[in-house]
Amino acid sequence: NVAKKFKSVPTESAFLEKGTLTPQEFVVAGEQLVHRCPTWCWSTSTPGNEQKHLPPENQYLITRGVPCRKRVRNIEDSEVTEKEIDGGWVVAESHKVEENIEEIIIKGRDEVVEEDEEILDMEEVKESLIDENAVNIFSQDGYFKAEEPEDVIIKTRVYDLSVTYDLYYQTPRLWLVGYDENRNLLTPEQMYEDIMEDYAKKTATIETHPCLGTPQISIHPCNHAKMMKHFIDILASNNSVAQVHQAIFIFLKFLSSVVPTIEYDFTVDLSLE
Amino acid sequence: MGKLKFHNISSAIDLSFWHILAKKKLEEMKLEDQILNINGYYSTNNNPDIAPVFRIISDSFNENAAIPSNSIRIRGLLKVFNTKEDFISSSKPPLLQKAAEQITSENLVSFILLVYADLKNFVFTYWVGFPVFNFNPVEYEELPIQEVNLQHLKVSLAEKVDQNSLKSIFGINKTGEYEENWGESDIICYLDPASSTDFPSSVLRNILGLMSQGKQFGSKKFLAIKNGLSSNPQYFTLERSKLYNIEIPETTKDFIGWEANSKGKIQAKTIDLRPQLDPHNLATSAV
Structure with missing residues (x-):
């Protein structure tokens, strides 16, 4: 990773001005997440993939077994209305899946992961x-x-989600591993069914997870700082100042419009409207 | 009144665990095949449509690995076979018995993971044994949850999550006061990973087994905590938790519990990680 080598580790906070985080601020914000939402926890990197700019025990955040009951295409129009805000980022205005809606029978549950029996x-x-x-x-x-x-037990898809620190963009970055109703791994194609169409082809990419060294789907962080800044400005216009420890809540809030049916836990204690 | 049934708990193994195992097998374990200690964890949750699981994670070789603060760490065993033949021919009941010996009042749930790793092809054949006491069906009665001061209990639980000191089992007395020493308490509370409210998980089965082995007979009240917990009592409820009255059964040290595959057969499973190792393969299979 050439970019990584030339970018020095940031130490000065630019959170309010640019919406970026230093590694130290990432740890502060992550601490707040694991404290408030105990389904998340810190994890260590696998040997050889340690991120030197982060403490060994705070390499990335992870939440496992998050239910994903519906595919994005099955969300009723009335549930999600999209609004484009600056930078071409689309925000889902309301994403909560109503509890009384009948479970949708997921197509293609038999077409996953065919084992190579012959070998x-x-x-x-x-x-x-x-x-x-x-x-x-x-x-x-x-x-x-x-x-x-x-x-x-109505079986559903589940996801393991992790949040790493992206040194190049100086923002958190979301990674996904999905499993079907029988805990077989989902293919990337199947996982794209759970990402809003606007992003599935543009900003969801397959790259090497920095802390695990294996390929995973990730939401590309090129617009994350801009989005963070957007929310910081909304808060400012309501006469409140965004705090660094709220950064990952803000991040998860806007990522929930990219993966609206993955029901991960984040408690928004901010008035963002 | 009715006969008590239990939701079995199944294993969920992180992809990264297999990567770590492959590396360890090549670099450290080599041809040694003695049984190793690993750990895992389980949590309560709010998703009755998801089957209860315990998790084996990439950090499972580290006995102090970070786990979510709403979770209970469990101690289990790992046996890696050098050949497919050894895997198949090894006698399975003594291996399950070994895992069962790890079941204590501190570690209500244990497991043994048997693995044959075909490292050339990166295909793992594995089978998880999850020992539970085998005893004849017991009668039980569900009691109104109003007998428990849930508000009081919620505050105690939030405090434990906050301090990262949650216990798998504890007691509460008549006024709802938390008691670490659960043996003599009025209501025995335990964290139940089966979120479905119809039956308890087999964690309760092992509690009954342990009490029976300790000659604690008679009828006891058990509170199965079936909701996800938080460090803030305002962020969760205990409304789906269940209170049971159960007669402690006579048990022997007879254990069952080899895990079924996704087709419901009691068989080993395989996982093929070749696609996971090759970014190009993943990228081309994407849209």
């Missing part, structure tokens, strides 16, 4: 791995599980 002759391996003893006990009057879990 290991896996069917044969699987059959041979059946534990006869366990089977007998398990089948005993269906007692081991609640009898009707398939009816009771």
Whole structure:
């Protein structure tokens, strides 16, 4: 990453002027997120991917198993009205999925992750791995599980979301890994179904996760500082001053218009309207 | 009254865990195949349409790995086989028994992850054993939740989340006061990762098993906490939590619990990570 080498680590705050964060400010804002929303936590990088400008225990933020009950195309028009604000960024005005709306049957749930059976002759391996003893006990009057879990538990897609610090753009950056109803990995194509169409092709890209070293879908951060600044200005016009510790809440608030059906936890304690 | 059933808990393994495991196998473990300690965690949540899981994360080799402050860490085991044949032919019940020995009042849930890693093709064959006490169905009765001072309890729970000191099991007395020592308390409270309100998860099954082994018989009240928690009592409710009255059953040290695959069969699973390793492959499969 050539850009990384030439960009020095910022130490002076430019949050109010530019909407950017220093690594230290990223940690301060992340601390506030994990404190207020305990479904999020810090994580360490995998060996060889350590981000030197961040403390080892504060490399990135992660929340796992976030439900995503609907595809973006299934959201009623009335639920989301899009409004273009400066910089070509589209804001979904209301994204909360109404709770009483019937679950949509997700198409294509069978077309995911076909295992390459031939390489290991896996069917044969699987059959041979059946534990006869366990089977007998398990089948005993269906007692081991609640009898009707398939009816009771409506399975949904889930996402693991992480937020890294992007040294080039000096903003947080969102990464997504999705799983289908049976915990098979979603393909990028399937994950694009959960990203607003305007972004799916423009700003959602596949790149190497800096802290994990493996490819993931990410929302490209080129406009994030501009968006952050936009919200800072809204707050200023309401006579309040945005604080650094609110930065990741603001970030997650505007990212929720990019992935409106992924129901991650962020508590907005700001009046942004 | 009715017969108590339990929602089984299944495993959810982070992709990055497999990457770390592959690296460790090549660089550190090599051909050693003794059982290693790893850990995981579970949480309560507000999503009744998502099956209860415990998570094995990239940091699972680190016993002090950061986990969300609304979560409970669990201690489990990992056995990596060197050959597919060893994986298949190894006797499974003693391995489950080993994991079961990790179940204590401090660690209500344990697991053993068996893996054969085909590192040339980056395909992992694995099977998770999640031991639970095997006993005959017990009678239970659901009691009105109003018996519990939920407001009081909420404040205690928020404080524990705030201080990162949440316990998987604790007690409350008649006035709703939190008691670390749950054995003698009026109501035994535990965090239940099965958010669905119809039945408790098998965490309760192991609590009943442990009490039975400790000769604590008689009927007891159990509060299953089935809501997501927060460090601020205003940000959550306990309204879907359930209060049960249960007679502690007679149990033996007989455990079951090999995990089923997505088709409901009690079998090993595979995960093929080749697409994950190749950004080009991912990019071309994208729109």
